Amino acid sequence: xxxxxxxxxxxxxxxxxxxxxxxxxxxxxxxxxxxxxxxxxxxxxxxxxxxxxxxxxxxxxxxxxxxxxxxxxxxxxxxxxxxxxxxxxxxxxxxxxxxxxxxxxxxxxxxxxxxxxxxxxxxxxxxxxxxxxxxxxxxxxxxxxxxxxxxxxxxxxxxxxxxxxxxxxxxxxxxxxxxxxxxxxxxxxxxxxxxxxxxxxxxxxxxxxxxxxxxxxxxxxxxxxxxxxxxxxxxxxxxxxxxxxxxxxxxxxxxxxxxxxxxxxxxxxxxxxxxxxxxxxxxxxxxxxxxxxxxxxxxxxxxxxxxxxxxxxxxxxxxxxxxxxxxxxxxxxxxxxxxxxxxxxxxxxxxxxxxxxxxxxxxxxxxxxxxxxxxxxxxxxxxxxxxxxxxxxxxxxxxxxxxxxxx
Amino acid sequence: xxxxxxxxxxxxxxxxxxxxxxxxxxxxxxxxxxxxxxxxxxxxxxxxxxxxxxxxxxxxxxxxxxxxxxxxxxxxxxxxxxxxxxxxxxxxxxxxxxxxxxxxxxxxxxxxxxxxxxxxxxxxxxxxxxxxxxxxxxxxxxxxxxxxxxxxxxxxxxxxxxxxxxxxxxxxxxxxxxxxxxxxxxxxxxxxxxxxxxxxxxxxxxxxxxxxxxxxxxxxxxxxxxxxxxxxxxxxxxxxxxxxxxxxxxxxxxxxxxxxxxxxxxxxxxxxxxxxxxxxxxxxxxxxxxxxxxxxxxxxxxxxxxxxxxxxxxxxxxxxxxxxxxxxxxxxxxxxxxxxxxxxxxxxxxxxxxxxxxxxxxxxxxxxxxxxxxxxxxxxxxxxxxxxxxxxxxxxxxxxxxxxxxxxxxxxxxxxxxxxxxxxxxxxxxxxxxxxxxxxxxxxxxxxxxxxxxxxxxx
Numbered sequence: 001x002x003x004x005x006x007x008x009x010x011x012x013x014x015x016x017x018x019x020x021x022x023x024x025x026x027x028x029x030x031x032x033x034x035x036x037x038x039x040x041x042x043x044x045x046x047x048x049x050x051x052x053x054x055x056x057x058x059x060x061x062x063x064x065x066x067x068x069x070x071x072x073x074x075x076x077x078x079x080x081x082x083x084x085x086x087x088x089x090x091x092x093x094x095x096x097x098x099x100x101x102x103x104x105x106x107x108x109x110x111x112x113x114x115x116x117x118x119x120x121x122x123x124x125x126x127x128x129x130x131x132x133x134x135x136x137x138x139x140x141x142x143x144x145x146x147x148x149x150x151x152x153x154x155x156x157x158x159x160x161x162x163x164x165x166x167x168x169x170x171x172x173x174x175x176x177x178x179x180x181x182x183x184x185x186x187x188x189x190x191x192x193x194x195x196x197x198x199x200x201x202x203x204x205x206x207x208x209x210x211x212x213x214x215x216x217x218x219x220x221x222x223x224x225x226x227x228x229x230x231x232x233x234x235x236x237x238x239x240x241x242x243x244x245x246x247x248x249x250x251x252x253x254x255x256x257x258x259x260x261x262x263x264x265x266x267x268x269x270x271x272x273x274x275x276x277x278x279x280x281x282x283x284x285x286x287x288x289x290x291x292x293x294x295x296x297x298x299x300x301x302x303x304x305x306x307x308x309x310x311x312x313x314x315x316x317x318x319x320x321x322x323x324x325x326x327x328x329x330x331x332x333x334x335x336x337x338x339x340x341x342x343x344x345x346x347x348x349x350x351x352x353x354x355x356x357x358x359x360x361x362x363x364x365x366x367x368x369x370x371x372x373x374x375x376x377x378x379x380x381x382x383x384x385x386x387x388x389x390x391x392x393x394x395x396x397x398x399x400x401x402x403x404x405x406x407x
Numbered sequence: 408x409x410x411x412x413x414x415x416x417x418x419x420x421x422x423x424x425x426x427x428x429x430x431x432x433x434x435x436x437x438x439x440x441x442x443x444x445x446x447x448x449x450x451x452x453x454x455x456x457x458x459x460x461x462x463x464x465x466x467x468x469x470x471x472x473x474x475x476x477x478x479x480x481x482x483x484x485x486x487x488x489x490x491x492x493x494x495x496x497x498x499x500x501x502x503x504x505x506x507x508x509x510x511x512x513x514x515x516x517x518x519x520x521x522x523x524x525x526x527x528x529x530x531x532x533x534x535x536x537x538x539x540x541x542x543x544x545x546x547x548x549x550x551x552x553x554x555x556x557x558x559x560x561x562x563x564x565x566x567x568x569x570x571x572x573x574x575x576x577x578x579x580x581x582x583x584x585x586x587x588x589x590x591x592x593x594x595x596x597x598x599x600x601x602x603x604x605x606x607x608x609x610x611x612x613x614x615x616x617x618x619x620x621x622x623x624x625x626x627x628x629x630x631x632x633x634x635x636x637x638x639x640x641x642x643x644x645x646x647x648x649x650x651x652x653x654x655x656x657x658x659x660x661x662x663x664x665x666x667x668x669x670x671x672x673x674x675x676x677x678x679x680x681x682x683x684x685x686x687x688x689x690x691x692x693x694x695x696x697x698x699x700x701x702x703x704x705x706x707x708x709x710x711x712x713x714x715x716x717x718x719x720x721x722x723x724x725x726x727x728x729x730x731x732x733x734x735x736x737x738x739x740x741x742x743x744x745x746x747x748x749x750x751x752x753x754x755x756x757x758x759x760x761x762x763x764x765x766x767x768x769x770x771x772x773x774x775x776x777x778x779x780x781x782x783x784x785x786x787x788x789x790x791x792x793x794x795x796x797x798x799x800x801x802x803x804x805x806x807x808x809x810x811x812x813x814x815x816x817x818x819x820x821x822x823x824x825x826x827x828x829x830x831x832x833x834x835x836x837x838x839x840x841x842x843x844x845x846x847x848x849x850x851x852x853x854x855x856x857x858x859x860x861x862x863x864x865x866x
Contacts, residue, residue, distance in 0.1 A: 011503060060498040067502040068475060073467035075509050080424050082459065195460035231464050235453040239433065242799055349799075356797035 003027045003041060003211035010037070010059055010067060017050040026050055027211050027220070030063045034184060036306055037066040038229055039207055041221060066229055087193055088170025089121040090186075091261065093163035095156055096126060096177035097277075100135035102310070107143045109180040118190040125167050127151050129159040153406045154277050155399065157270035157284045164269050169261060173202075176255035179307040180209055188304030189258060196233075200297025201259040201289070203252025204305030205229070215318040216311040218372065225253040225309055232301035236293050245293040246336065246343065246350040249329070254285030256307040259292065267291050273396045274331060280395045282328020283335075290336060315372070322376040326383025329354065331392040354384065413449065413641035420445060420466040421516065426456035435641055435650070438465055442615055443516035444635055444734055445469035446660045449651065469660070470512050474505070476661035477515050481505060487663045487732075489672050491682030519735070521625055523551035523617035525601045526690070529594030531587055532608035533561040533709070536570050538741065543574045545611040551618035552576075554600040561590040561709065586709035587686075588702035595693075595701055604690035606738055611639060612688075613737035620690050623733040630695040630728040631720060633684020634736030635660065644802075645749035646742040652800055653753070656685040656740060663732040670724040677764055677779035678721055683730050686716035688738040699723055703766055705826060712759025712813070721767050753806055754813035761817025769827055780821070784814055 003025040006017050010032045017026055024046040030038040040062050044050060092110065096103045103126065114122055125147045128136045140148045151162040160174060173189060175181070182188070185204075192202045206225035211217050220226075227250065234251055238244035254275070267288075275284030292299055312318040330351070337347040358381050365373035414434040418426070421440045428434065430452045438445040446469040450457075457465070475481045475497045482496030505511075528546060532539045539558070546556055557578045560567040563585075571579040582593040595603055604620050606612055613619075616634070623632050636656035641647050649655060665683050673679040699722040707715030720730055743749045761780055768776040788811055795803035820826060 010499060056499055064497040064499045064502040065471065065475065065495050067499070068471040068481070068497060068505065068508075069467050071502070071505065072471045072474075072508050073463065075507075076463050076466055079509060080463075196458060230468070231460070233454075233458070233461055235451075237451045237453045239449045239451050239454065242801070353798055 001214060001217075003217055005029065005208065005211060007031065008055065009034070010063060014052045014055045014059070016052050017055065019044060019046065019048050019050070021047045023047070025211070025217070027208060028055075028058065029207060030059065032063070032067045032070055035070055036182070036184070036205065036229060036303055037070060038063040039226065041211070041217070082194055085194060085197055087119050087190055088260075089168070090117075090119040090123070090189075091163075091167035091169030091172045092122065092124045092175065093160070093167055093172055094124070094126045094175050094177060095129055095159035095163060096131070096136060097129040097154070097159075098131045098133070098136070099177045100131075100139040103136060103177045104139045104142070106175060106177060106180055107139070107146065111143060113181065113183055113186050117186045119171075119186065121169070122186070123147060123167065123169060125149060125163050127159040127163045127166070129156065130154040153402050155272060155402065156275040156277065156281075157272045158402075160275075160284070161269040161272065164261065164264055167261060171258055172261040172264065173258035174254065174256075175307065176309075178310040179206070179255050180310075182207075182306040182308065184304050185306060188302055188306060192300050192302035192305055196298070196300045198297065199260070199300045200263050200292040200295060201257060201299045202305060203227070203258075203289075203299065203301050204256045204307065205303040206253050206256055206307055206309045209308035209310045211311075213313050215313060215315045218315075219311050219318055224311065225255070227252055227301055227303075229303045231303065234289075234293060234299045234301070236296055243346050243350050243353060245290055246333070246346045247353075248286045248289035248293065251289045251299055252285075252301055253309075254288075255309055256305070257285065257289075258305075259288070260297070263292065263295065263297060264288075267295060271335065273392065273399045274328065274335070276395055276399060279398060280327060280331055280391060281324045283332035284328075286329065286332045287335065290332070294340065319376055319379050322380040323383035326358075326380040326385075327387040327391055328383075330384045330387025331395065334388065334390075334392045351388070355381070358384065412643070413647060415638060415641055418462075420462060420469070421513070424462065425459060426462060428456035430455035435638065437637060438469055439516075440466075440470060440473070440512055441516040442518040442735075443473065443512075444637075444660055444737055445473060447637070447658070470508070472661055473515060474508060474511060476663075478505075478511060484662060484664050487665050487669045487682065489669075489679075491663075491665075491669075491679055492659060493661045493663055518550070518615050519618040519622035521551060521618050521621035523549065523621045524554045526553045526617050526621060527594075527598035527600040527603045528553045528556045528617065529559065529591065529598060529603055529605050530557070530608060531559045531561055531590035531594060531605075532567050533585075533590075534566055535608045536566060539567055539608040540570050540573070542606070542608050542610055542612070543570070543577060545614075546606075547574060547576070548614050549612070549617045550614050551621060553604070553617045555598065557594050557597050559590040559594045559597075561585060561587070586704055587707035588704045588710060588715045590709075591707075591715070592701045592704070595696055598693075601693050602690055603693060603696075605686060605688075607687045607740070609741045610636075610687050611739045611741075613739070616688075616736055616738060619733065619736040623731060623736065624690070624692065627731050629664075629731040630692050630698070630723055631683075631730040632690040632736065633730065633732050634688040634690075634738065635734035636685045636688050636738055636740050639739035639741045641742075643744045643746075645744060645746045648802065648806060649742045649749055649752075652803055652806060655742070656687065657682075659732065660734050662734060665720070665724065665730040665732065667724060667727055667729075670721075673775075674773060675775045675778070676783050677767070677776040678724065678773070680720045680724065681714065681717040681760070683717065683720045684732055685740075686713075687740050688736060689716060690736075695723060695728065698728070699726055705829060706759060706763055706766060708755070708759075711762035711817075711820065712755035712757075714756075714759040714763035718763040718766055721763075722770065725771050725773075750806070750809045753809040754816070757810045757813025758817040759813075761814055762820045765817075765820045765827065780814075780818070788814070 004023040005027040007029045025043045028040045126140050127149045129151050149166045151159045208220045271287050362377040414432050417437050419439045433451045435449045437447045475495045476485050477483050481501050485493045488494045560581045565581045571577045580597050582590045638650045670678050702715045764776040
């Protein structure tokens, strides 16, 4: 079982898609003139052929509207070009731990787009987060112009902060080591920068890199990390959501985000007690999105600034990930409630909403006898309860110990 | 968020490239492309002023939707889906082939210059002098003057007469029998033109209103038309609740065709005719009244509460007619300012809705109407209640209480057999059973001429 991922260009005649025997579906990445306009998952019979006609009818249904919007946008832009403000220099920060192979894959994908970018300078910083062997250092050595930084304290946000201080660019773009960048990734980020002077940060589209296992397909079917193909803008408050910006998960995901580096430094960087690896592997991105918005600077979601993420392979890994989401969300809420008293009511509201929403999802899964949704739902809920019950404090103690050990 | 008044502002995306808003108050921005309404968006001060990129995004998204809904090669006209919302019929080839989109949009946005001499504007009013004066002023500013303007004064003592004296082109009619349906029927009776356009006394119409109605009836062979009702002001909490929580009078900015198919699809839950539009902005061909009769006098403000408009659309759709929603015909409605008045209105809406469902059931025997009363509405109350508890918006439960009250009050109509016997349309059912009869039209002027007739559309 597995889905074949196909990248189709809609502005040229469509060719049929043939599946290998090990594939029983297609993940369609649709572009119009190179611009990403849609993603669809289609279940098919094993070794089936998706004819050009079938592709066209899917495109009629799913992508045609977005093409018209993209066309209109292009015409409007031609009529009234955006002022060509100088772009900041860019630092790309990749935090990695014991995943030399994936890191090489990512660096490879970056190599092919680094040349000819609109940014005045692009540096790549790899933070080796306490890897046990030298394979990461060796992998970095095989690429040109990559800065290698070793961070001995294990924890993603230790690494992110190390990158923040080692980097020199005006803009810092973070990537997780389990992604590969889209060919328009840099152009998308450049466009977002030009279009939005004054933005504090950017998030982008996250598409699946592979849909080879049941867990990967299941996760992507439930929405994955995708936040859609429409540009979006986030501010300190939002008319249509009274709890905003507390529910900062809608902004995007930590595996693909960029910030004004000076702003991030002035905010004190990432909270090292979040995203600490195995015990509390989440919440750091939520926390930084939240703090950027609270500082009064907007954040922009730009779908053309896209990466492909390698989802968890096994059901057990995925179940654990649901658990960590609940955990990370609640740790973030507990922390924010403590540090940002002004929005206490919203934090409480968010806790209520979150549990209500997850219980609702559980009830739905139970009614429809969807055992897997039920298990994942319970994992996430349990993670939430555990997170609410002092996880942030436990994590702070753990982090303090790590700091002391590495003094 | 509850405290601040919202500014209602109009932005022409065709000419503006930077938003000059000070970002000091929340606002509802209504976007236009010249004379074409494109869409609207509410924003808090933090989200304002809109950046250039934001405005371009709005322009691209809204106008793509307009093109898809209005250009025949791109799939127009759109039928209303089950939810009463538009469903694009755009296909890949058409989207790829479309060229010069801005030019096309400019064409679509050209204001109508159609003559409105064949339109009678009917405004029913009851003891709202100052509002009526504003309404009449806006009617006097029409680009295409209507053939006639009739004010039906539904007050006991003719209090609107002094207001109307200031407008020489207005024909004043006094209809002391209370009830909006009664007043509207009186307006139909008095009118002489082929198309009758209704608006309310708490409305200001856009300068192109009559011209757009004229154009829509010229281009489309429909019996009834409804248009876009935008909020004029959002100063008070009651006005904002009505607009934002209850959806105001609709938020769709693309034209939609409501036809027999929409009727059949939504029939199991009582045919969602209320999604067609609002009485504050609707027009009919005179022949429509000849065919299915006038407004049911048991319904509407001053009687059961409301829904006299949607019940008439129900009759039209049930007998094969079509209604067009054309948002180019724009009016601005002054929502109730005070909370008790707003609450009262919500209660009246629900009560009137139940009464209309009973009426529709009696007229056509569609079980869906009764199912809606007993199943869908209580389910909606429960859903809304649970959602309001956990997700808000705050204050939604108070509105819900008014809705439930209205529903309870509306249940009386189920057992008021005398009320139900005064049914509107025995003849109508006969006409459906007997297609020959359906061809015969009943001259409305004759049946309406007797004032004492409680059922003016019966032969």
